[in-house]
Amino acid sequence: MYELILVRYGELGLKGKNKSQFINRLVLNIKRGIKGLAPREVISTWGRIWVPVRDDLDQTIERLQQVFGIYSVSPVIKVEKNLSAIQEAALKVLHDALPQGGSFKVETRRPDKTFPMLSPEHTIQVEIRSEGAFVYGQVIPCAKGLPVGSSGRAVLMLSGGIDSPVAGWMAMKRGVTIEAVHFHSFPFTSERAKQKVIDLCQVLALWGGKIRLHVVHFTEIQKAIRQNCREEYGITIMRRMMFRLAERIAAENKAFAIYTGESVGQVASQTLESMYTINQVTNMPVLRPLVGMDKEEIIKISQSIKAFDISIRPYEDCCTIFLPDYPKIRPRLEEAIMMEEKLDVEALIREALEKTEVLEIIQEEIIS
Numbered sequence: 001m002y003e004l005i006l007v008r009y010g011e012l013g014l015k016g017k018n019k020s021q022f023i024n025r026l027v028l029n030i031k032r033g034i035k036g037l038a039p040r041e042v043i044s045t046w047g048r049i050w051v052p053v054r055d056d057l058d059q060t061i062e063r064l065q066q067v068f069g070i071y072s073v074s075p076v077i078k079v080e081k082n083l084s085a086i087q088e089a090a091l092k093v094l095h096d097a098l099p100q101g102g103s104f105k106v107e108t109r110r111p112d113k114t115f116p117m118l119s120p121e122h123t124i125q126v127e128i129r130s131e132g133a134f135v136y137g138q139v140i141p142c143a144k145g146l147p148v149g150s151s152g153r154a155v156l157m158l159s160g161g162i163d164s165p166v167a168g169w170m171a172m173k174r175g176v177t178i179e180a181v182h183f184h185s186f187p188f189t190s191e192r193a194k195q196k197v198i199d200l201c202q203v204l205a206l207w208g209g210k211i212r213l214h215v216v217h218f219t220e221i222q223k224a225i226r227q228n229c230r231e232e233y234g235i236t237i238m239r240r241m242m243f244r245l246a247e248r249i250a251a252e253n254k255a256f257a258i259y260t261g262e263s264v265g266q267v268a269s270q271t272l273e274s275m276y277t278i279n280q281v282t283n284m285p286v287l288r289p290l291v292g293m294d295k296e297e298i299i300k301i302s303q304s305i306k307a308f309d310i311s312i313r314p315y316e317d318c319c320t321i322f323l324p325d326y327p328k329i330r331p332r333l334e335e336a337i338m339m340e341e342k343l344d345v346e347a348l349i350r351e352a353l354e355k356t357e358v359l360e361i362i363q364e365e366i367i368s
């Protein structure tokens, strides 16, 4: 019955060139989002985007709900501009929205606000344009945010846990293209742990289109820390090395920030003192979108984006394997610097980067 889907986006005060870039990006992301379904044109006109329907209304809407930058969508019937055709279409739309019957209104201009009116259950919208009359009755909420690719690029430190995939999703929601970095300590951490991160990237790719994943060979660094540094500073120094590596990878890939799944107070390395000591190794903005969230709220997002079942697969994490019995909750910067003097930091970084494997993870792999 429906021929078109009307796509609404937030314009956010964009004007001129910025606005057309934003819309072009969104159209591109919509095309990518519906890839694999029946091919069709995506039309951008009259300050709206229109996606034709091909017997796949529900599937198309589901895909559009995974495109950041879309605020809401409405399935639309297009008819000729005559009253009986519009009435007929309005009845169809109404029947679809209120199959059991009920009260409704037809949206019209009503400047006289004193006119008595009961609030209806449903609104039918009719837009009359030179091309025809467009009739619709539902407004389906979507993901909102900004189109991925409209806000530049950032590195996401992606573990196999619950938090960092959610942080990545929130980065993409603001239009950021993600360059994922995973620190892998083979053979202390297994191929399974790596596969888990690849699977998480495929989930993120449903929203971001394509994710490049850098799997950094972290084994030698962990060994060196274990051999040379006091055990209770192991996590602090390990995380300082992670940030140094993330910053290098960012610089090589034109990325201007580092995203992590850290929150305040979750674990020993997430006290403010700890974050302070770890953060000293980089000048790049470190963005922590989960910082104000409780675990419960994070899990809710993780479940809704279907990352949760992957994140809770049992696996060994390079952080937990070398977890000391008593990690330092208030690691001091001077102590960390002193202990790192025993390491050839530059050589370790160079070696880890040389052995880094880069994978391109695209959306189709999980869709097919």
Ligand code: ATP
Residues within 6 Å of the ligand: 156, 157, 158, 159, 160, 161, 162, 163, 164, 165, 181, 182, 183, 184, 259, 260, 261, 262, 266, 267, 269, 270, 318, 319
């Ligand atoms: P997550 O659920 O994301 O694993 P977490 O609560 O387990 O987070 P930590 O282990 O302290 O917390 O890690 C904090 C952040 O550091 C992670 O959210 C992630 O951004 C980054 N991180 C930790 N381990 C790795 C890793 N092996 N590879 C890449 N990033 C990592």
Ligand code: MG
Residues within 6 Å of the ligand: 159, 160, 161, 162, 317, 319
């Ligand atoms: Mg973790």
